[in-house]
Amino acid sequence: MKLGANILIGGALFLVAVLAGVFAPWIAHTDPVMDANLMVAEEPPSREFWFGTDAQGRDIYSRVLYGARISLTVGIFAQLVNTLIGTALGLSAGYWGGWWDDFVTGLTNLLLAIPSLIFALAIMAILGPGLTSLLIALGLTNWSFTCRLARASALSLKSQGYVQASKVLGYGDLRIMLTQLLPNMLGPLIVIGTLGMGGTILAEAALSFLGLGIRPPYPSWGSMLSEARDQITTAPWLSVFPGLAIFLTVLGLNLLGDGLRDILDPQSRSRRL
Amino acid sequence: MADEAGQSHLGLHLPLNREGRIAEGDPGRDREPRDLTLSRSAARTDPGSGPGQALPLSAGGEGAQSSNAIAQADEAALLEVKDLVVEFQIAGPFLGIGGGTRVLHAVSGVDLTVRAGECLGLVGESGCGKTTVALSILGLVPATRGAITIDGMEIGSRGSIDRRRLARTVQMVFQDPYASLNPRQTVRRTLVDPLRLHGTTNAGEIEDRMADMLRRVGLTGDHADRYPHEFSGGQRQRIGIARALILRPKLVLCDEPVSALDVSIRAQIINLLLELKESLGLSYIMISHDLGVVEHMSDRVAVMYLGRIVETGDWRAIFERPGHPYTRGLIAAIPDVFAPAGVAADKVRGEIPSPFDPPAGCAFHPRCPIAVDQCRAPPGPELRRLGTAHEVSCWRAS
Amino acid sequence: MTLLAVEDLRIDLTAGGISHAAVDSVSFEIARGETFGLVGESGCGKTITALAVMGLLPQPLAIGGGKVRFDGRAIESLDADEMRRLRGKRLAMIFQEPMTALNPLLPVGRQIAEMFILHEGASWRDAERRAVEMLARVRVSAPERRARDYPHQLSGGMRQRVMIAIALACSPDLLIADEPTTALDVTVQSEMVDLMRDLCVANGTAILMISHDLGLVGSMCRTVGVMYAGRLVEVRSSADVFKSAAHPYTRGLVASLPRLGSRAAIGQQRLQEISGVVPSIADFPPGCRFHPRCDRLTDVCRTVAPGVTALAGNGRVRCHHHG
Numbered sequence A: 001m002k003l004g005a006n007i008l009i010g011g012a013l014f015l016v017a018v019l020a021g022v023f024a025p026w027i028a029h030t031d032p033v034m035d036a037n038l039m040v041a042e043e044p045p046s047r048e049f050w051f052g053t054d055a056q057g058r059d060i061y062s063r064v065l066y067g068a069r070i071s072l073t074v075g076i077f078a079q080l081v082n083t084l085i086g087t088a089l090g091l092s093a094g095y096w097g098g099w100w101d102d103f104v105t106g107l108t109n110l111l112l113a114i115p116s117l118i119f120a121l122a123i124m125a126i127l128g129p130g131l132t133s134l135l136i137a138l139g140l141t142n143w144s145f146t147c148r149l150a151r152a153s154a155l156s157l158k159s160q161g162y163v164q165a166s167k168v169l170g171y172g173d174l175r176i177m178l179t180q181l182l183p184n185m186l187g188p189l190i191v192i193g194t195l196g197m198g199g200t201i202l203a204e205a206a207l208s209f210l211g212l213g214i215r216p217p218y219p220s221w222g223s224m225l226s227e228a229r230d231q232i233t234t235a236p237w238l239s240v241f242p243g244l245a246i247f248l249t250v251l252g253l254n255l256l257g258d259g260l261r262d263i264l265d266p267q268s269r270s271r272r273l
Numbered sequence B: 001m002a003d004e005a006g007q008s009h010l011g012l013h014l015p016l017n018r019e020g021r022i023a024e025g026d027p028g029r030d031r032e033p034r035d036l037t038l039s040r041s042a043a044r045t046d047p048g049s050g051p052g053q054a055l056p057l058s059a060g061g062e063g064a065q066s067s068n069a070i071a072q073a074d075e076a077a078l079l080e081v082k083d084l085v086v087e088f089q090i091a092g093p094f095l096g097i098g099g100g101t102r103v104l105h106a107v108s109g110v111d112l113t114v115r116a117g118e119c120l121g122l123v124g125e126s127g128c129g130k131t132t133v134a135l136s137i138l139g140l141v142p143a144t145r146g147a148i149t150i151d152g153m154e155i156g157s158r159g160s161i162d163r164r165r166l167a168r169t170v171q172m173v174f175q176d177p178y179a180s181l182n183p184r185q186t187v188r189r190t191l192v193d194p195l196r197l198h199g200t201t202n203a204g205e206i207e208d209r210m211a212d213m214l215r216r217v218g219l220t221g222d223h224a225d226r227y228p229h230e231f232s233g234g235q236r237q238r239i240g241i242a243r244a245l246i247l248r249p250k251l252v253l254c255d256e257p258v259s260a261l262d263v264s265i266r267a268q269i270i271n272l273l274l275e276l277k278e279s280l281g282l283s284y285i286m287i288s289h290d291l292g293v294v295e296h297m298s299d300r301v302a303v304m305y306l307g308r309i310v311e312t313g314d315w316r317a318i319f320e321r322p323g324h325p326y327t328r329g330l331i332a333a334i335p336d337v338f339a340p341a342g343v344a345a346d347k348v349r350g351e352i353p354s355p356f357d358p359p360a361g362c363a364f365h366p367r368c369p370i371a372v373d374q375c376r377a378p379p380g381p382e383l384r385r386l387g388t389a390h391e392v393s394c395w396r397a398s
Numbered sequence C: 001m002t003l004l005a006v007e008d009l010r011i012d013l014t015a016g017g018i019s020h021a022a023v024d025s026v027s028f029e030i031a032r033g034e035t036f037g038l039v040g041e042s043g044c045g046k047t048i049t050a051l052a053v054m055g056l057l058p059q060p061l062a063i064g065g066g067k068v069r070f071d072g073r074a075i076e077s078l079d080a081d082e083m084r085r086l087r088g089k090r091l092a093m094i095f096q097e098p099m100t101a102l103n104p105l106l107p108v109g110r111q112i113a114e115m116f117i118l119h120e121g122a123s124w125r126d127a128e129r130r131a132v133e134m135l136a137r138v139r140v141s142a143p144e145r146r147a148r149d150y151p152h153q154l155s156g157g158m159r160q161r162v163m164i165a166i167a168l169a170c171s172p173d174l175l176i177a178d179e180p181t182t183a184l185d186v187t188v189q190s191e192m193v194d195l196m197r198d199l200c201v202a203n204g205t206a207i208l209m210i211s212h213d214l215g216l217v218g219s220m221c222r223t224v225g226v227m228y229a230g231r232l233v234e235v236r237s238s239a240d241v242f243k244s245a246a247h248p249y250t251r252g253l254v255a256s257l258p259r260l261g262s263r264a265a266i267g268q269q270r271l272q273e274i275s276g277v278v279p280s281i282a283d284f285p286p287g288c289r290f291h292p293r294c295d296r297l298t299d300v301c302r303t304v305a306p307g308v309t310a311l312a313g314n315g316r317v318r319c320h321h322h323g
Helices: A002-022 A060-096 A098-113 A116-127 A131-141 A144-157 A161-168 A173-184 A186-209 A221-227 A237-264 B002-009 B033-045 B062-074 B130-137 B163-169 B187-197 B203-216 B221-225 B233-245 B263-280 B291-297 B315-320 B325-332 C046-054 C080-089 C108-120 C124-137 C156-168 C186-203 C214-220 C238-243 C248-256 C262-266 C299-303
Strands: B079-090 B102-114 B119-123 B145-150 B170-173 B251-255 B283-288 B300-305 B308-314 B384-387 B390-392 C002-015 C018-031 C035-039 C061-070 C091-094 C174-178 C206-211 C223-228 C231-237 C309-311 C315-317
Touching (some): A002 A060, A060 A098, A060 A131, A060 A173, A060 A237, A098 A144, A116 A131, A116 A186, A131 A186, A144 A173, A161 A173, A161 B170, A161 B233, A173 A186, A186 A221, A186 A237, A221 A237, B079 B130, B102 B119, B119 B291, B130 B145, B130 B251, B130 B283, B163 B170, B187 B203, B187 B221, B187 B233, B203 B221, B203 B233, B203 B263, B233 B263, B263 B283, B263 B291, B263 C248, B283 B291, B291 B315, B300 B315, B300 B325, B308 B315, B308 B325, B315 C262, B325 C186, C002 C046, C002 C206, C018 C035, C018 C046, C018 C061, C018 C206, C046 C061, C046 C091, C046 C174, C046 C206, C080 C091, C080 C108, C091 C156, C108 C156, C124 C156, C156 C186, C186 C206, C186 C214, C223 C238, C223 C248
Parallel strands (some): B119 B283, B119 B300, B251 B283, C035 C206, C091 C174, C174 C206
Antiparallel strands (some): B079 B102, B079 B145, B300 B308, B384 B390, C002 C018, C002 C061, C223 C231, C309 C315
16 A cells, blocks of 8 residues: 555654664664774774774764764754744744734745755854754754745634634634644644654755764764765775665655655545545 | 513523423414514603503413513613724735725624524625624624624724623624534533633533533534544534533524535524524524525514615514515525515616625615616615614615 | 436445445436426435536546436447537536636636537637627626636626536537536526526526525426435426425425525424434435435335335335325
């Protein structure tokens, strides 16, 4: 069944990545930062070093596992912040309309005009590198899509009879937005959130690749790619494994998001013939 | 009908049957409404005639009822709408800059009164403003001009509205049962949340009131924990009615409550609304384009056209002796097999004009079969008395 | 002279591997120039019956049995091309929502003209002239000007007139009208009904009128077929169906409708109810599908689907306890 396949495969891939990060301390072979043995630098994959070693002699397998922690933390939390900001702005803009809607729409359009990566770069330049600045930069720059979605949903839902009924029953605006509108928008928001997570993971990889995110020696998939830049032809395993990790995780999230959309959407369509 | 509800308001003891319903007679059995009108209008226009005036009502014990009717008539109306005007500014295509804003004249001067225990029918087609009037009474749409007083509370063009109190006084039953319930809430939550919001905290009391309301609308306790999509259209409408009544309002606006339902169950819902009106002593404003529904439910009827009331009166007067050509046109539009005998009516031609651009003078003149020059020039006609408690807004009505 | 003959039609709805009969053993005939009304509530199958006649059943639905004969020929035997040629020229349909049925990007005159070009090979100029004539016939004022308007510039009633113009442009033998007036105001509705009736009488076009509005169908059509839960339960002349309905459903319907004048006539506000709910296709009851709501219920009704009984005046009814 096509529908389930997306969710199963995507979910499995994402789960593997999450578990890798969570259980890294137990399933990694070495310490990702401290265990550097220049004697075994740039060795191809072997029985001892499953993914080979990098230029400092560190086990790539362990670094990929620990790298999962960074990439997924950033991906998940930054996306959470995105979703919160986007939903709050979009929902209130769609519901209230008027000058607030004009303001939020203008802000959203402004944000969409600036490539989000460049914007994040600018923020990182001000805040300096590191995990927290990464979270702030990514969280503040990727909410426009969610905002548009939340606003469109709020606009279409607010004319439904039950929303009017709530007003007539004396519900305040905030209560209506939270209890009547939000629960009926969750479907599309979840889908966008899942797909967006893939985007933030890629953004983190890009920023770390550029040297602005996680700095060496701490492993992040992006910074590992950055370090392996010059050795692509001589020691391809340095780039292949972190690259594969990014690819499979984001693929998994995309499949999961698509699968969720297929399940959550047609429910209303197949209701009555 | 109005009498029985009036009695319950005055706190008189009513014989109840096993189901807790009023036992005397069939709820909704008419008692010569024409004479009832006489009693009320007599009280209004002839203060000199007291309870001693012999009112020819049939059943026994009616003498006490008549004095109550007159006493009731002296009470302030539950709802009073005076000169309500609602206009919407719609921005032109160029953000209102140099493209002009157009004004939508939704309601152009409407007076209404609803007494306790009474059902006022509001009839009209699209663009007549009946839904806008309802939304104004509910405080959902701000009035441009005019005063709305409900149960002593003022909600009009000025000042802020006490929404909590308003919610406990007036409620609405919506037209589309498929869109008027939150699909993500169980029936229980839909009924219980408003109670909690308005200060009922005792869990036992909440449960009792919810169960009581479900029973009254013909549902059972099992239904409480289900979601809207598990119910049929008629059942959803019952839930909607339960929701409207859970706060025990005095006035309920019913906006086309059966139009979206299957025809074979419309009678069930109409009967339910009639029973609830009796047992809970409610007043209704019944909004519909369906004359049959309005006739069965209403004590008095107001006919609206393009934002104005063109005729108002007792249900019998309106439907049996219509004074306005539009009212007659509405009756003439009824398919032949269902057309009432004895009402001569000319069909109305043409289309309803746009509320952006209502005709000058009498708004109905372009479609009126008996329009004359006076009708085409401003000012438009006013409501004038045609008969007992019967007013028409037409230059040609004698 | 029979124009349309529906014989023992069954339409199946297949979802998730399971087949339900959405319409079952439906048979009726329409003669040339006759007006026939199909009346019923949601889920009764009236619309899909009409779609079956047009050969337009959408995917999960398909004709599972019986025949539809148009002018003697079974439509299942026609291939897609032949069917397409029939539609518009001899068989026309109008729908409830004219806004969705009209092309929003073309002026209405052009949409009517297309009919003449497609089906009668007329030239552009000729077709446009005849389109304006058609607009005049559907009583649109200033038809030359209106022909250049786009659908969104017209009111609901106007659009419906355009739909009628398109449908009747090539003088079809049969016009199928599916809830054509439901979205219109009552005063406009009655005008539309008069217009359809006049035009069809003038052209000799037969009408199959589909509606939930018993009064509308009764006033417009000479014969009325009442459908309930996928079956045709009664077919009578419209005069008989109101005065002496044979099926308890029809009886109950006629008695329960709030009509002007009935409150004074019956002396009370309360209406006579039919209990229960309309069953959805997944829960069609066994035996007679109306039995859970019927006041003449006996054991046989629960298990045995009633056969057709002929009645006086060319009527038919499906009921164990009719009359």
